Amino acid sequence: MIFLESVTKLYPGEKIPAIDNLNLHVEAGKLTVFLGKSGCGKSTTLRLINRMLDSTSGTITINGKNIKDFDEDSLRRDIGYVIQDIGLLPNKTVEENIAIVPKLKKWDKEMITQRVRDLILMIGLDPDIEGKKYPRHLSGGQMQRVGVARGLAGNPPIVLMDEPFGAVDPIARTKLQDDLLKIQNAEKKTICFVTHDIDEAIKLGDKIAIFNEGKVVQCDEPIKILMRPKNDFVKEFMGETRVLDALKIIKLKDLIEDNHKKITDENLDRKIELNDNSTLYSALANLIEKNKSIITIVDNENKPITEVSFDDISKYLYKE
Amino acid sequence: MIEYMSKNTSVITKYTLAHFSLTISAILISLILWIPIGVYMTRNKKVANFIFATSNILYCIPSIAMFAILITIPFLGLGRKSAIIALVLYSMMPMTRSVYTGIKNVDKSLIEAVKGMGMNARNIFWEVELPMAVPSIFSGFRIMTIMITSTATLATYIGEKNLGRLISQGLSRSNMEMVATGAILVSIITLLLDFILSKIEDKLSWYNTNAGGE
Structure with missing residues (x-):
């Protein structure tokens, strides 16, 4: 589905590339977690996929088509994007926020209303109550939910999530993770999910890609990452209790x-x-x-x- | 003073209307001119620096001097044209600055999010940057309106027949009732405008208080 082949990203004015000859295959319909320490290139990789950044060299293809051959804006309209800061527009209601991409895609009005209602219900809120509210009247967890709903609104086959639950408290976080899994079971999107939280990665990932120094060190099912770490880096990164983590899954x-x-x-x-x-x-x-x-x-x-x-x-x- | 006002109702009304028509013309022209320029400044750093420098210099020129300079320019001379131009030039500083800061202060993560959703530059301007900048632009508008209304009083010295004339003629005739009428009317109008505009400004600022749970 998404192939990254020898992708390198060198930020202007820097000597060490943020992404260094990276290869990765993101499978369709699966949730792939990009896991690594901060500064390892996982967010940069995510942003290369929807062309928020352009790679210095290498190719990225989606369904066999080079992303540079897409129109930038329409490419992004077909890729959901959820970020840690959420970025809900404070001057628009929850409904209006979720409707942004469907509107950009010029869906007809009834279809938008229906899709927005369905999504608000899916994230466990009430379309007639929370749907009419402005973001500042929501709790942190609710805002994050709306962010996820907004990322899914345009029915994109691919969704990119950049530490979407990083800023919420642990209880809300667990709930958000459970809900994401439920949604993913129903919608089967191709999701790239960036996190530095190992527990979150194990819980959510169909596959985990371990990042280090701008490269993917290992991309495998969680159990394989835990039980068959490819090298000492992965072994150490997953921690000395990784065997116990494996028992949990x-x-x-x-x-x-x-x-x-x-x-x-x-x-x-x-x-x-x-x-x-x-x-x-x-x-x-x-x-x-x-x-x-x-x-x-x-x-x-x-x-x-x-x-x-x-x-x-x-x-x-x-x-x- | 009340006696003076009741005896000269028609003159006072005429002067008040003239005051408003000068003020409104200057405000409208300023909005049409300075809002687009303020927006352009956010896209071009060189233009922004130039406008900031120019508007600061203009803002520092005393109003009497500004009127005096303008009337010496051919085609302008005494009268409304010079008055309007002076007021519009004074508005450059508060207006361009409020548009510029309003747009520049839009939360970067908002822009990042909507860009990532596939909004193009035009969508982003009309749906995010401009609406988010409205409170800042409005506070610039309030400062400008108050400044134009009070500065317009001085345009009487270059031939405007407005409330300032009551003050200037009253002074030369030593008619204190006339002076007081002019001064009080201008003050009341300015204070009233400021009061109304500040109420609207409070209403506008609600949606711009940044996201954060309650």
């Missing part, structure tokens, strides 16, 4: 499907209930809590299904 039911065992002992004192969201992390926590090396997994009717041991968990981790 592996579903317990995947392990059970893979490794079904007979119940050896129906000791009810060491069982945990299986639900769709249980992860290996919660299984491990239970093992430690009960101080056992094996636990029984039960379904929601308290019927034992299988057993999981500490060994099963660590084997499954390295199998990935």
Whole structure:
């Protein structure tokens, strides 16, 4: 979908390029997180894709077409853009803010009204109440939601998000992340999401691209980044507890499907209930809590299904 | 003084109307001239520096001197043309400056966001920069209006028959009632205008207070 090939960006007056011969493939319909320390070139890369910046050399293609062959403004109208500062226009209401791109694309009025209503509902606000408000009457989290809705309004196949949740408090942030995942499940956009927060990257990313010194060091699924870091930089960057982070994203039911065992002992004192969201992390926590090396997994009717041991968990981790 | 006013109602009305017509002409011309120039200054640094320097110099010239200089120029001479030009030149400083700062102070992240959404330079000017600059432009407009209304009084010395004439003639005739009538009327008009315009200015500033949750 989006290909960056040997892309270099040298800012005028600087000696070291911000982006240095970078290669990256962003897959269609997936959320790719650009993860790295500040100054590693992740935001610059994002801004090269919608031509807020032009590359010094190299090519960027979208669906096989070089972005330099697009008209700059119409290219941007087809790429949603959400930034940390949000940039809601204070002189326009929430509705009017969301309608900006559809208006630029000259949709007809009814279609715009409908799309704006749908989006306001989708971000959990009321079109007749918050929709009529001015941005200064919203909370930080609500503004950020409106920013996301505005980025999606023109129905762009691609959405670029530059640390969109960086400025909100942790609770609102978790909610925003959950909502983004929900929206993404429904809309299947190609999203490039810049962050420096490892937890956020693991939670949101279908793929994570690790940036360092203007290059992509590794671009892989979160579990692979965590369990099979390509080099010492990635290993160190993901931190010494990266294995525990990996446990958080592996579903317990995947392990059970893979490794079904007979119940050896129906000791009810060491069982945990299986639900769709249980992860290996919660299984491990239970093992430690009960101080056992094996636990029984039960379904929601308290019927034992299988057993999981500490060994099963660590084997499954390295199998990935 | 009340007796003087009731005896000379028609003259006073005539002078007041003349005062307003000079003021309004000068204001209209200033708006048409200085707003576009103020906008252009935001696009071109050299022009901005030139206009800033020129308008500051003009603003520092005492009004009597300004009128005197203008009437010596052929085609202008005594009368309305010189009066209007002087007032328009004085307006250059407050007007161009308020337009310039209004547009320059628009939050950069707003421009970044709307540019990233595909607004072209024209969309950005009409939908973001200009509306966001309105409060600043309006405060320039208020300063200009007050300044023109009071400075217009002095145009009586180059032949304008307005409220200033009550003051100047009253002085030469030692008619203190006439002086007081002129002075008080001009003051009341100016204060009233300032009051009304400041009320409007307060209303306008609401939407420009930057984003931030409540």
